[in-house]
Amino acid sequence: MRTLKYAILGLINRNSMTGYDLMKVFNLELVNFWYAKHSQIYPELKKLTDDGLITYETVLLGDKLEKKLYSITQEGRKDFLNWLAKQDQLEPTPKDIFRLKTFFIESMTREEMLKQFYYQLDQRKAKLKKLETSMSQHPYSKEISDIASPEYGDYIVLKGAIMREHTYIDWLKGCIKEIESFTKPHF
Amino acid sequence: MRTLKYAILGLINRNSMTGYDLMKVFNLELVNFWYAKHSQIYPELKKLTDDGLITYETVLLGDKLEKKLYSITQEGRKDFLNWLAKQDQLEPTPKDIFRLKTFFIESMTREEMLKQFYYQLDQRKAKLKKLETSMSQHPYSKEISDIASPEYGDYIVLKGAIMREHTYIDWLKGCIKEIESFTKPHF
DNA sequence: CGACGCATGTAAGTTGTTACATGATTAG
DNA sequence: CTAATCATGTAACAACTTACATGCGTCG
Numbered sequence: 001m002r003t004l005k006y007a008i009l010g011l012i013n014r015n016s017m018t019g020y021d022l023m024k025v026f027n028l029e030l031v032n033f034w035y036a037k038h039s040q041i042y043p044e045l046k047k048l049t050d051d052g053l054i055t056y057e058t059v060l061l062g063d064k065l066e067k068k069l070y071s072i073t074q075e076g077r078k079d080f081l082n083w084l085a086k087q088d089q090l091e092p093t094p095k096d097i098f099r100l101k102t103f104f105i106e107s108m109t110r111e112e113m114l115k116q117f118y119y120q121l122d123q124r125k126a127k128l129k130k131l132e133t134s135m136s137q138h139p140y141s142k143e144i145s146d147i148a149s150p151e152y153g154d155y156i157v158l159k160g161a162i163m164r165e166h167t168y169i170d171w172l173k174g175c176i177k178e179i180e181s182f183t184k185p186h187f
Numbered sequence: 188m189r190t191l192k193y194a195i196l197g198l199i200n201r202n203s204m205t206g207y208d209l210m211k212v213f214n215l216e217l218v219n220f221w222y223a224k225h226s227q228i229y230p231e232l233k234k235l236t237d238d239g240l241i242t243y244e245t246v247l248l249g250d251k252l253e254k255k256l257y258s259i260t261q262e263g264r265k266d267f268l269n270w271l272a273k274q275d276q277l278e279p280t281p282k283d284i285f286r287l288k289t290f291f292i293e294s295m296t297r298e299e300m301l302k303q304f305y306y307q308l309d310q311r312k313a314k315l316k317k318l319e320t321s322m323s324q325h326p327y328s329k330e331i332s333d334i335a336s337p338e339y340g341d342y343i344v345l346k347g348a349i350m351r352e353h354t355y356i357d358w359l360k361g362c363i364k365e366i367e368s369f370t371k372p373h374f
Numbered sequence: 375c376g377a378c379g380c381a382t383g384t385a386a387g388t389t390g391t392t393a394c395a396t397g398a399t400t401a402g
Numbered sequence: 403c404t405a406a407t408c409a410t411g412t413a414a415c416a417a418c419t420t421a422c423a424t425g426c427g428t429c430g
């Protein structure tokens with residue numbers, strides 16, 4: 001589906017940036033729905049340049065360090081907007097190792113089960129806290145300005161990530177409660 | 188992480204089965220958290236056999252059709268249980284093309300946005316309906332019998348899938364409401 | 375001057391998808 | 403008889419990860 005291609009085009013369409021910038025944006029801002037290592041980004045940038053969807057100018061940082069500042073071309077923007085407007089079938093449900101382990105729960109002892117669930121719960125809570133911190137610092141959450149601004153996109157996906165994390169936590173808590181009610185019930 | 192390996196070991200640990208059976212289980216029962224095509228399953232079965240984690244006996248279906256019925260070995264079970272008990276760090280958040288498109292929402296017109304969101308909503312509702320049908324037919328939902336049965340694992344992951352789908356739908360509805368309130372507000 | 379961050383790339387390997395390829399069995 | 407399902411595999415490709423590899427800039 002070439003999703004990385006369009007993620008890169010979309011970001012460069014927002015602002016001209018370098019491969020290094022892209023890497024940071026992916027792994028800090030977009031990490032809740034897309035990401036890529038630099039080893040995947042640089043070859044893709046080369047490909048997109050060859051295809052005429054982006055161009056770059058070399059910029060000096062200090063005396064020697066060269067960086068490539070990429071901009072989108074007309075053709076690139078057209079390709080991106082076309083992808084964006086396309087209606088997609090639902091993707092397959094994302095894979096989830098912890099849910100897979102949960103499926104096999106009958107092969108664990110109750111202690112193991114609970115240890116697993118509590119460990120997940122701790123980590124999920126920490127993740128949620130980070131997301132809520134981001135939200136509290138987000139400009140859009142303070143003042144609903146314009147639905148056509150890039151900040152609005154940031155804002156609603158962040159809201160979605162928080163909701164998703166809440167639900168995962170609720171599921172974990174429900175499982176724990178149920179398992180514990182079976183562990184020490186008859187007294 | 189060799190997750191496919193352990194998914195296969197876990198399933199064969201539950202019941203001896205063929206590659207074809209595995210394919211069906213992945214794409215019908217486990218599809219909400221793991222899946223694989225037959226082109227990935229058959230080579231993996233070969234590998235696991237070579238590594239002594241599973242064995243097979245050839246069974247005839249009719250006069251000629253040979254199928255390989257795989258069973259787990261002691262070594263395989265040990266490997267599987269070891270994986271199951273291992274505490275994992277949180278995986279990276281699953282990728283989601285629709286959330287990515289939502290992030291780029293400022294490059295869409297309001298009509299396009301809404302068209303996208305409503306289309307997603309329809310599909311998600313249909314998916315939820317299917318999940319709820321599965322749940323209503325699930326033996327465990329009728330009579331909470333034993334937490335140590337395989338059905339319990341089935342049941343709680345299905346419950347989790349329903350919760351996840353509900354939340355996705357709530358998010359979509361929230362976005363639609365917000366966008367519509369901006370589309371026709373000042374009259 | 376040392377640590378950390380900026381900056382860009384390649385190589386090897388794993389995982390997963392799509393397509394190619396074949397043939398038997400069963401239900402209507 | 404024919405379509406759907408059962409059954410097993412390989413080949414080519416795409417996507418992604420981990421490791422290798424190098425060098426500059428800045429802050430303390």
